[in-house]
Amino acid sequence: MDRTVGEAARACRDAAEHVAALDTDAKNAMLRAMADALEADETPILAANAQDMSAARERDIGEAMLDRLALDPARLAGVARALREVADLPDPVGQVTERRTSEKGFTIERVRVPLGVIGMIYEARPNVTADAAALCIKAGNGVILRGGKEALHSNRAIAHSLRRAIAAAGVPEDALVLLDDLRREAMMELMQLTDIVDLIIPRGGEGLIRFVTEHARVPVIKHYKGVCHLYVDREADLDRALDLVLDGKTTRPAACNAIETLLVDEDIAERFLPRACAALQSCGVELVGDARAKALYPAMGTAGEDDFAAEFLSLKLAIGVVADADDAIAHVRRYGSDHTEVIATENESTANRFIHALRAAVVMVNTSSRFSDGGELGLGAEIGISTTRLHAYGPMGAEALTIERFVLRGSGQVRHARNP
């Protein structure tokens, strides 16, 4: 495409009006056709992905990144299945969330409408291209995607397939725009189109988020890092707590809802820490701790300030011993990222203190941090997990991609009656 970012965005805005005008059945049929198209185009999509993978291997981007980038027939089928699941979700658009009759006799409704045009800026996972497009379209929006350069060929192939299905459904294909121009200047242009783009959702690392925050003039909902803590209180059920540690750290360490730091109450540290550390090490987890943790389990490394602030995204865990729940709260306030925080305790009042003292989008008592996920929390699917304290906070599904407005219907009511 030789269009400028502004031209592409304007085309998306115009196409978004067509999406907004579709009824629920038409939108869902289109989403299912998009899923079919991905399956029909398996060969070119996997070929494009192979191209990205071999370039990535040459640039030595690391195993975790390679795994996020990789597609195979099973993963692509999973992406198609996810689109069909989005089609099956309830349609948030048109929902009347409140209906009243005013004293003056007119009705007041609050009605969900699409946001408009959503710009999604993300890094190397090609499945996000399809997932984000599907959720934005489900909520009646146009979507502009700006993926990472590592996945450019994969993203192009996926977008090409989805756009063809959109056009076949009678909607302008620019309802989904993939930005080809990956220079930062192009991203900046996108983020400054205040009359066209209603929302930018950046999902990625610190550098990307900082860049977007500094340059965006359109509203931004950040999907920033998850430095998630599990605090094991003196009144915790220690068997359950051990389950939470292992599930939180080892089942998918690259996920943002994995725990990065384990905090243990000093009263039970001697009983709990060596046992937990041994179990973690047997799962291949690298451990680093503060002086008190290390004294109880000398086989761990020494944790520095950086380790407690880090989102490892790998089988590495920082461990600290704290004096009590208040000390744990102080630690989380200092190092947490407002994503997900967990307390293991059987004491309800300690649990409530933990909940109320912390600002995180998701706070949990005796459950695994790994449940901090749109699917697990009943949203059906998620476009990400907002760490911006506005509009949507925590896992965001289709509803979070809409906005409520007021619709009034009356029979000539005026605020100040005239004297005839």
Added chain:
Amino acid sequence: MDRTVGEAARACRDAAEHVAALDTDAKNAMLRAMADALEADETPILAANAQDMSAARERDIGEAMLDRLALDPARLAGVARALREVADLPDPVGQVTERRTSEKGFTIERVRVPLGVIGMIYEARPNVTADAAALCIKAGNGVILRGGKEALHSNRAIAHSLRRAIAAAGVPEDALVLLDDLRREAMMELMQLTDIVDLIIPRGGEGLIRFVTEHARVPVIKHYKGVCHLYVDREADLDRALDLVLDGKTTRPAACNAIETLLVDEDIAERFLPRACAALQSCGVELVGDARAKALYPAMGTAGEDDFAAEFLSLKLAIGVVADADDAIAHVRRYGSDHTEVIATENESTANRFIHALRAAVVMVNTSSRFSDGGELGLGAEIGISTTRLHAYGPMGAEALTIERFVLRGSGQVRHARNP
């Protein structure tokens, strides 16, 4: 105060934690004490306002601005009454908006929590100082106020009074900070405190909004202009439509929910326009119109492109004749500001077309635009009317100053059960 903006904002953030921790009764008692304090300090507040008024008269800022600036005992009593009304509103904080038990057995609640620290940037109305502070505090937040220089003495006196009442309630007075430093550099500093300020709400003219949009790195909800239209359809009840015109334009022309443009269907223009124009002129409204309107009522002036884009905020109205509802929709899309749009018609399908085709935060059928107001729409009070299509759209009350988060309570549930 010799504090920097950053120091003052950090103090507000710390104080906001105290506000967030107050229960409903304590917050309401504090709000009532703030109302009492304003009444007790009537003498110094009115003296400060007199100082602002005489400076403003010397600088010849115009009657509309002077009226917005002026306080007298009745208006100050009104401000105190508004604070007591905010105290009487339901407390949004702690509301559980959803509660479910997951298949895995843990409970999921969505709970309203305060946003945190809200920065309010506004122009010359000193009552906003008290209203905004009250709503932000009702919703459990800290508030940083940056008013216009015309009202600086009034704002200082009001803030001094309110802060004393806050301190007397045992909350750090910095829960309400009034910025004394009115240089743009200071405003810029405030808007870039991404770790401290959760939201900026600018309320004012085009220059202010553009400045904030360009420089803010924290989230912004704009309260921009209201270029509100009333479209009188060929199937309107013309007597009702006339009531809507007069109520919309003449009852408070300086309000953002007043109508600025009247669009009339050509089919009924001959019957309706001369009659409406005569009634408007007898109320002192200056009329400007397009060629077809002027042909039907030659006493009006000629409307240029600028007039149709203008928010007059005065007894001036632009008038256009349109071919039909679709033509009216096209006009509103071109010139509207997404604030409030009204159609007068007895045809439900035309009404629905108008509603669905327009993006405005508030769309109305056969009711006066002047009902686009938090109080009239049942929000109790409003901090303003959002024209940002995110978080809150249209009139914003206390609830819009909170955010929902997830609270999970379980008994050790994990996402992937371990093989023992």
